[in-house]
Each structure stands twice: as structure tokens, then as C-alpha cells.
Amino acid sequence: MEGSQLQRLVEVMDQLRSPGGCPWDAEQTHESLLKYLLEESYEFVDAVQSGNRVDMREELGDVLLQVYFHARIAEEDPNDPFSIQDVAESIADKLIRRHPHVFAGVEVRDSA
Incomplete structure (x- = not known):
């Protein structure tokens, strides 16, 4: 599996969550993102059920973003990173x- 694009995702999220990055991304928490995790999961289900592979790819990317976003937030936890x-x-x-x-x-x- 090509790892460079996954590394690119890590780098993009690091920049978004760092000082000087995106204020919205920086203020997100596990709790504030839960609705997006559910929404993107349901959108992927819809894409699978409709057989739309273009939408499947996009929605699976959105699910991956949510997984990585939550992991990035967890990494910042001072008590149990x-x-x-x-x-x-x-x-x-x-x-x-x-x-x-x-x-x-x-x-x-x-x-x-």
C-alpha cells in the first residue's frame, strides 16, 4: 500500500490543528465531531447501497478523515494520549x- 498519501493526511491535519492553522479544526473535540462521524458513515452506506463507486470513494475518504481526526485529538490528550x-x-x-x-x-x- 502506498503510504505517502496517508503521510500527507497526517501532515495536513498537523498543520490544521497547529497554531496558525484552522481555528475551527483546532477547537474540535471528540464530542463535537461525533455527529460528523455518524453522518459520514451513513453517507458511505448510502453510496454502497446505490452502487455509486465515485461517491463510495469520496465518502470513505470522509470516514477516514473522521478516524484520523479523532486519533489526532487523542494524541493531544495530556492524560492518556x-x-x-x-x-x-x-x-x-x-x-x-x-x-x-x-x-x-x-x-x-x-x-x-
């Missing part, structure tokens, strides 16, 4: 645990 890297590590570990038939040589008979 975590980064997008921590989120990615956690989900990769979870996928490995949930798929021992792929990652640990456990045999399975079906997909159930």
Missing part, C-alpha cells in the same frame, strides 16, 4: 487474534 499508529497496531493485533487459522496454523472447516 494515543496515536493513529497505536490504533493501527491494536486493530492489526485484534485481526491476528481473531484469525488463528490464517496466522497461527489452526485448521478450520468452514467460515463460521
